[in-house]
Amino acid sequence: MEKLSRIGGRILQAIPPVFGVIVITFLLTRALPGDPAVFFAGLMADDSTIAQVRAELGLDHSLPVQFLYYLRDLLQGDLGNSLSTGRPVMTELMARLPASLELTLAGLFLSMAVAIPLGVLAATRPGSWIDHLCRLLVTAGVSLPTFFTGLFLIYVFYYLLGWAPSPLGRLDFLYISPPQVTGFYTIDAILVGDWEVFWAALRQMILPAVTLGLFALAPIARMTRAAMLSALSGDYVRAARASGLGSGRILWVYAFRNAALPVLTTLGMVFSFLLGANVLVEKVFSWPGIGSYAIGALVASDYAAVQGFVLCMALLFVVVNLMIDVMLTLIDPRVGLES
Template identity: 70%
Template structure:
């Protein structure tokens, strides 16, 4: 059966990713076994006897040789078994799925916010090259790339929560005065709106604001830089010079022709 070029490309990418994936699996296995501490003793608790620790070690398969443990480790990974959490004792996969909606809500909000700011800012910086808008865009891009997210987050909490008191306490997804909305999507803001509880939705949105802004500042920088570079390339192209020579208005040239072509690589 002939294989198309797109299918062949996908297969090549998958085959190229296999060594890296295998390396990650091997390194993670070695780290979990080589680090100090006994997981069996941790699960058993401080008052456990040597017999109970040995029983837990046998249950976890830690009494086997490393090659045997590695085979079991890979088989469990292929079956979706990521082990048990040391802090909660629950399956890791269940813990990840339980926290996934909160992570997705934060990530999507930050991405939407960064797109709403970065794209207009990059386009305005390209259209008004050398102006204060262009310089502000460069400063923001440099700050977004150079400042680590943990520093930006701490600075925002210090200013807007500790100094100004505008933001709620940076703990959890909702303040203690609100009740969690009925779960539909797992997104607190959307679930509260679906339940008709605008007050809880507003509380969840306020709680989400500072973390979303922190992530947005990090993702905003490359988006604004790409938008500015793509717009500058579009504005210097031959068809834009032809449109200007034909007497078309600057607004139509920028937003009708240059903008649409500049957004393709972005």
Template identity: 45%
Template sequence: MTPSDSGRAAVPSGGAPARRRPSAARRRLAALSGTLASVPITLLGLALVTFLIGRVVPIDPVLAIVGDRAPADVVERARLELGLDQPLHIQFWRYLGQIVSGDLGRSVMTANPVTQDIARFFPATFELATVAIVLAVLIGVPLGVLAATRQGSWIDQGVRLFCLAGHSLPVFVLGLLSLLLFYARLGWAPGPGRQSIFYEGMVEERSGILTLDTALAGDWGAFQDALAHLAQPAGVLALFSLAYIARMTRAFMLAELKSEYVITARAKGLSGARIVWLHAFRNIAVPLVTVLAMTYAGLLEGAVLTETIFAWPGLGQYLTVSLLNADMNAVLGATLVVGLIYVALNLLADLLYRLLDPRVR
């Protein structure tokens, strides 16, 4: 074949040169750009939802500030200063500008900026939710795998019954039963709260995470006290979460263990542990990431009842007390932070998809 023949062979029969496919790096960049581009749209929708909540809730923010018995001229002047006499679209753009600048308003209840209150209360919720999700993953995932590999046995039936009971009982019932048994009857656990009165103020708050701050300070008595107070609420949340995680892990594993590649691997004589953990479990890691991310997000925002029962000074309790006191700036600010957490964890789950599953990449 001559050079001219080889040049003609590279051209398709239609006469047009073959279109080169984009490189793998370019495709990954395009997919990542599309994911990141959806974040501002989601945040804009979140801001719109929180704004509409503040307008739909039958609570007058002006009366919450000046009081029910304020004169009419004072109420009208406060309404003008807050811009509530403007059309809704102007109020929304003003609200959006405040969010972008980091101004969530001032709390009527504490007289502090809402951002300052959230920064003070959120570390307690973060500590509680993080310990709960770690316990739930360490126990729930192995339980789900064990139940799937022993399908139909008494182990599988016991795990399913445990998951049904743990996920069906309301959190506040589990919390009250825990206090009644371990605190009131047996005396094994300390009372509600985050720390005993004896240790309050003895350790400087650096991160707001009490167990971490006491450990960094080297005050092991305060550390043990903080850990003891953390055990009950974290255990209740972990029990509720691990039941769901174990149930979903079992369902994912059952689907994978019936796949053709698992049957082929067994026919080749591979060990059961190798098939389960190196093959089947790797394939369920992608859907399991979504379950874990959404469970963690739910713990960060859904610990309202647990924090109320155990007097845990976190974001959930702050949100509840603010709502009872008609403090709409605090309610909307906390709601916005919860929405941001969901968006961030969804984005993190999407990025983990690309790392764990080559097909997505």
């Protein structure tokens, strides 16, 4: 009960940042150079047409009134229409968001699957070869920019070895995308039992996911190693040893669960880094996600699309951090009591 109210309180705390993001995206797009009314009216328009378009867009009102309109539209799920395609931004984002999320999550899980065991091993044997390997891998991971890793992987695995499929989107054109349920091709394919499509989608995803994963390796592995080292040298681990508990139980139940707390916090941050890194990776692999969409919109000065993208990212960020905090509250009984 106490936990529930604490989680409820944490959710309430997420409201001010969301509101702040809405205000900032609103102001930012208003501060962009160029007059949207002129764009919409087209090249041949005269002054009266432009004024008419401006009135239609609601741009003739004062800023606070415009903001109220903007809020009303947001509540109705209306992010405006894209300048370049003319379609609602909301629809376009919703169509592309699953692609980005699928890739980012795949990269994150791949990275966790390698980094966490590596960090734990390095912490249990500090100074050993595995510790040095861990250090080497994470240094390589952070020092290589994602677009370079991406291109390098394409060169080796697609061009030289021919193991990977052509880096053009989520699915080879030979296959038909599975019926949309979650929007994640791999999961949707499993849901309809189409293994062929599943493998095809997975093969497309491997290279970009590895590219993202390499980038995320360093912070996760370093944090796991540091947190495990401090947990293992903790008094409670020593006490657990003194009472004769088995080494597996000490390592995983006593040390790792305590070390998991800072690692979880790091995961939240890494996920947000990945959302940013995604933009470049999607471009390199022609991935039809919101990152490549945003670049296109930015180049075309498509303010509604940019606004929608920023808002979408910020919301994702808030939601992910909220989820991490809720998880921390569930694991750590002390959360919210110290401060």
